[in-house]
Amino acid sequence: MSAVVVTGLGVTAPNGLGVQDxxxxxxxxxxGIGRITRFDPSQYPARLAGEIPGFAAEEHLxxxxxxxxxxxxxxALVAADWALEDAGIRPQDLPDSSMGVVTASSSGGFEFGxxxxxxxxxxxxxxxxxxxxxxxxxxxxxxxxSIRHGMKGPSSVVVSDQAGGLxxxxxxxxxxxxxTAVVVSGAVDASICPWGWVAQLAAxxxxxxxxxxxxxxxxxxxxxxxxxxxxxxxxxxxxxxxARSRDARVYGEVAGYAATFDPAPGSGRPPGLRRAIxxxxxxxxxxxDDIDVVFCDAAADPELDRIESEAITAVFGPYGxxxxxxxxxxxxxxxxxxxxxxxxxxxxxxxxxIPPTVHVTPAPEHxxxxxxxxxxxxxxxxxxxxxxxHGGFNSAAIVRASA
Amino acid sequence: MSxxxxxxxxxxxxxxxxxxxxxxxxxxGDILDADFEHLGYESLALLETGGRIExxxxxxxxxxxxxxxxxxxxxxDAVNGQLQGGSQAAA
Numbered sequence: 001m002s003a004v005v006v007t008g009l010g011v012t013a014p015n016g017l018g019v020q021d022x023x024x025x026x027x028x029x030x031x032g033i034g035r036i037t038r039f040d041p042s043q044y045p046a047r048l049a050g051e052i053p054g055f056a057a058e059e060h061l062x063x064x065x066x067x068x069x070x071x072x073x074x075x076a077l078v079a080a081d082w083a084l085e086d087a088g089i090r091p092q093d094l095p096d097s098s099m100g101v102v103t104a105s106s107s108g109g110f111e112f113g114x115x116x117x118x119x120x121x122x123x124x125x126x127x128x129x130x131x132x133x134x135x136x137x138x139x140x141x142x143x144x145x146s147i148r149h150g151m152k153g154p155s156s157v158v159v160s161d162q163a164g165g166l167x168x169x170x171x172x173x174x175x176x177x178x179x180t181a182v183v184v185s186g187a188v189d190a191s192i193c194p195w196g197w198v199a200q201l202a203a204x205x206x207x208x209x210x211x212x213x214x215x216x217x218x219x220x221x222x223x224x225x226x227x228x229x230x231x232x233x234x235x236x237x238x239x240x241x242x243a244r245s246r247d248a249r250v251y252g253e254v255a256g257y258a259a260t261f262d263p264a265p266g267s268g269r270p271p272g273l274r275r276a277i278x279x280x281x282x283x284x285x286x287x288x289d290d291i292d293v294v295f296c297d298a299a300a301d302p303e304l305d306r307i308e309s310e311a312i313t314a315v316f317g318p319y320g321x322x323x324x325x326x327x328x329x330x331x332x333x334x335x336x337x338x339x340x341x342x343x344x345x346x347x348x349x350x351x352x353x354i355p356p357t358v359h360v361t362p363a364p365e366h367x368x369x370x371x372x373x374x375x376x377x378x379x380x381x382x383x384x385x386x387x388x389x390h391g392g393f394n395s396a397a398i399v400r401a402s403a
Numbered sequence: 404m405s406x407x408x409x410x411x412x413x414x415x416x417x418x419x420x421x422x423x424x425x426x427x428x429x430x431x432g433d434i435l436d437a438d439f440e441h442l443g444y445e446s447l448a449l450l451e452t453g454g455r456i457e458x459x460x461x462x463x464x465x466x467x468x469x470x471x472x473x474x475x476x477x478x479x480d481a482v483n484g485q486l487q488g489g490s491q492a493a494a
Contacts, residue, residue: 063423064443067451126458129421130451 003255004173005402007248008087008236009343010079012188014050014229014330018082023347026355027375031329033212033227038192046206048215049192050229050331068131069144070109072190072230076141077148079234080184084149087236088248089182091149100153100180101146102172103234104164104187105138106334106389110196112136117195145184145234153180161389162297163259165232165338166397170257172237182238186339190230200228203390205301213359216332218298218325219305219370221363226300229327232336233343240402251346255382255400256284262392273394274311277384280396281315288316291398292380293354293371295341297388298325298332308386309366318367322376325357338387342399345383349401352379409460409482411435414452414475421455422448435476446470456482 009019014032016022025032032050041047057066057074065077080101084091091099113136119127134140139157146155154175158167165187172185191199200206207225209215216227243250258279260272281288294316297308312323326344327337348354354376362370382400389395415430424430425443434442439449446469453469456462462485472478 062426063419064425065423067421067423068447126454130447130454133447 002177003240003253004176004237005240005243005253006235006237006251006346006399007243008083008085008089009251009346010081010083010086010234011340011343012052012055012075012079012231012233013340014052014231017052017055019086019343019347026326026329026344027353029329029356029358029374031212031358032229033216033329033331035210036192039194041197044197044201045208046201047210048207048212048227050227050231050333051192052231065144067129068135070112070135070140070190072109072188073135073141073144075190075231076103076188076234077144079188079232080145080149083184083234083236088246089236091151094182096150096152098153098181099149099151100172100175100183101142101151101155102158102168102175102183102185103141103145104158104160104168104335105141106159106161106164106189107191107196107199108138109136109140110191110199111193114193114195141188151184153183160393161391162332162334162337163387163389163393163395164335166257166342166385166387166395167259169235169237169254169339169342169397170259170395173254173257176237176239181242182236184234185237186232186234186342187335188232188234189334189336192228192230205299207300216300216328217360218296218300218328219309219362219366219368220360223300223302223305227331229331229333230336231330231340232333233339235339235343250402252349252399252401254397256280256286256398257396258283259393259395262394271307271311271394272392273307273386273388274314276394276396277311277315277386280384280398284398284400286382286398288320291316291321291382291384292378293345293348293383294321294323295345295383295385296323296325297386298327299388304388305366309368313367319369321369322354322371322378323368324354324371325360326355328358328360338385338395338397341385341387342397345385345399348380348383349399353377354380407460407486409456409479409486411475411479414479417455417459418444418452421451436474438473439475460486462486
């Protein structure tokens with residue numbers, strides 16, 4: 001079966017806009033987490049977020065798209081533009097049906113929807129935009145990217161919370177194996193608006209701390225919830241033949257993937273994360289010894305942290321593999337988190353360096369070799385990326401440097 | 404009876420507010436008889452535009468007005484027909 005490779009990256013993250021900004025910030029340990037500025041958060045129990053500063057959509061997108069797009073879609077459209085440019089692909093030169101778009105979404109366009117709901121209750125139904133029919137919708141990022149670039153091949157959206165970012169890339173890989181030449185995949189989520197915020201608060205997993213450097217602390221004895229963020233990454237995936245035929249620069253191969261679902265509470269059966277890791281290794285025909293770094297899910301919930309560190313330790317042994325969570329600098333980006341981790345992993349393979357986890361002192365019960373505080377130059381050739389979604393989703397993906 | 408006139412400038416303003424403008428199209432050119440589709444406005448953009456005209460001018464446009472008025476001239480005529488004592492003029 002043909003290898004599926006990544007040839008382009010587009011990043012919009014709280015600590016960097018564009019791949020280079022993001023990667024430099026991440027290696028420098030620069031966090032994008034701070035007090036919310038997009039609305040006054042003082043009346044809410046959680047007040048920190050990873051916001052993307054300095055993104056002016058009108059600098060990047062035509063006016064025709066602005067009235068019909070939520071912030072998450074604007075970010076996604078720009079990330080897709082950058083990823084295609086990075087891959088050296090001009091969509092207008094390829095057959096429409098040879099290109100697809102598969103993204104993940106966690107919540108849809110909340111900010112747009114909030115504005116329309118406000119118009120509905122304060123002014124009446126005739127003030128609701130016709131574009132609300134799709135601007136909020138889970139599939140809208142796939143749709144708008146597809147329209148913008150004339151990509152009429154197999155396209156879809158995956159909705160499985162934070163795991164969705166890996167599930168989308170896996171679906172893109174399937175479509176390429178079935179013959180689609182190029183698929184734009186990954187995810188961008190953004191719902192830091194009052195309506196989106198109360199929805200996130202409802203799960204009761206956000207930290208209520210106010211000091212950015214002491215808030216999102218996965219695997220730390222002080223872990224008490226996560227900080228959410230906005231953004232994500234889009235990746236250009238294609239078959240190895242396609243990449244080679246046009247002499248494209250290849251970041252790496254999507255070598256393995258698996259997804260599992262946790263058993264119902266009280267069933268007595270074990271959580272599914274370990275099995276997702278083992279199945280992804282089997283899919284990649286690799287052993288635990290072949291993995292050079294793990295980008296972990298890093299829920300910062302004591303129970304979820306325990307499950308994750310036990311799964312990693314079960315497969316790799318105590319302190320058996322370097323583990324990192326650069327998302328400690330962005331917050332958890334929902335569906336955008338894992339594609340950003342995939343992009344980060346591929347940059348790690350390119351530059352031979354593992355980016356750090358910031359602000360965390362691992363508790364002794366987590367027998368993890370956490371890459372804390374500063375980057376580690378170990379020359380990784382392969383990376384395992386983990387992502388879990390609310391309600392029991394577990395996904396694992398493996399990227400490896402091309403031979 | 405209203406003496407208000409709905410002009411091409413009004414339409415252009417509402418189109419840009421509601422749906423933006425295609426970069427390759429000059430809305431200040433001679434567009435009165437151009438197809439909306441050639442100007443970059445698909446049916447949803449026209450639905451949004453129609454909604455904005457209705458609420459700004461206090462009129463109701465039949466659904467088939469929006470689907471049949473393919474050009475700015477046709478839409479402007481239909482709106483002015485309503486404004487000047489059309490049978491469905493707003494109360």
